[in-house]
Amino acid sequence: MNLFKTKSFAIDLGNDNTLLTDKENILLSQASYIVFDRENNSVKAVGNDAYTIFEKSHYNLKTVKPLVRGVIADYESASRMIREMVSKIYARSTRLRGFDTIISGVPYSTTEVERRALRDTLDQFNARKSFLLFEPLAAAMGMGLNIREPDGKMIVDIGGGITEIVVISLSGIAVFQSSRVAGDIFNEEIQDFFRRHHGMSIGLRTAEQIKIQVGAVMNDIVNPPAPMMVRGKDILEGIPVNRQTDHKEIAEVLNKSITSIEESIVQTLETCPPELAGDIYSNGIYVTGGGALLRGLKERLETTIGLKTHIDQHPLLSVTKGISKTLSDPSKFKSILV
Template identity: 40%
Template structure:
């Protein structure tokens, strides 16, 4: 421990397409939608996180809401940096500090990220006072967060279905043996619902409404044991222009999502097909772990289990598995050196 270490604070960040989570002193201190609201007149950020999320779809010409990440990577550097910086500044225990502390950070990144994108994340982190910045692949963080012993000579398969990407990885001996990252995840499910409503019911619904429908009655299979009750959905009638309400069933949402779920199934099957046989044997015995918000879609575990003929386990608190793992790595940086990206 160096003399000036008391000036350094440690944080672990899961910068997600849908949600940003930060762990500081073993506690989740930020768990907010990755969204900013900006004043178009002066390009100033007026709100981030939950507050900005509530403005989504309800802005006027002077305000716009931006989701700085798309498909798992930063699409708008300026607003993403400002968003991270505001989240960090608002961490209660750091707010009290007289000056901004320098930060030791572990940040997770999607496994499909390019060198250029990786460098950009690192530079962004350095600009928000990151003095020591470490990166880790998202499925690796998810595995650690789930409690898998990633250092063993044993294969484990992780499927992290987030907002922007589904990351599938087989992990053994602290490394990713084979992986696949597809841009089909929660956001696509939400868009599928918007499209379905428009084409089947002439109803134009917003993103927030569609997401609510997905979470309340969304389903990956037709054969749910306890299907949720039909849900009334409001939007604008595309023919008359009037506000309208219709009743939607879980079965219909299953139809809307089916194509996207097939693509996730196919990607899981492709990754299994690339897995070396010794590791495949391990996965046959241990099954597959799911993480990420998308894994909470009703019946998705059952459907993947039918397709792969493997046991499927959904992580406890799947929305936080990645940040939990990132936090574990931050706390034991020496032990996990081998999983950090140089």
């Protein structure tokens, strides 16, 4: 029976986006959302279609974001979301036969219980072999770094639900620090700022768009974005209102969170063995994840931390590319698969 299981895929189950790949190509990239009918619990939308409904649906539709802070918070919803996404790529006959190998990324900070939930979610696909790969290792591989050599490399992965800071050497994680300050917190802070300073209520989707269009961590940046008009609801009068914002205002909003991430980087360096610290001084810091797209981050970190900072050119894809590399030859990467 295993002879018929020829298909394999890798999954980057992100807090905000889920990507499915084979050994070479990205097969699917969708928002990590699913919509259910409250009456019969049937699936009405998944992925990007579900995200467009988020914060705009009526009572009969329930929009669920199965992952919170980077881990599965709703097992049933996560399982059905992944099943629906896989069904968009593979025919029913393939899904019934099962798969050869499935590899999924997972945050290094997860507990064994949280990893078990992810493994159980993957079990529905009847794969001959399934593995987990810690996302900081995958990100480093996706950025083209050699994680096998005895040379310390610091990875700062600012994701949607969690920021992980690790020092990698000899295919392992020598020093680790995690923080809940990440993309979701950025959105909540933007939302809170408009409520307190403008008397205006905005949704999390709008906060996300503000972060994408004018998000920055410094006032003086190269090629600043144009100011953005924000639509929301006046808290006192309950009527629609518009307010203009720009990158300088958002940089002030995010300052506290970015300072917290900087402090976590410094704490990681303080606990790092001297020889690895010397490597990091030479190699610099590698930043990836959606948070790496904030304007001015490279310049700010180089100023505050005092180390050369490398911003990943494709920060939303580094983990995915790393997992895909291991899928091409799992036996070669056996030492880092769990």
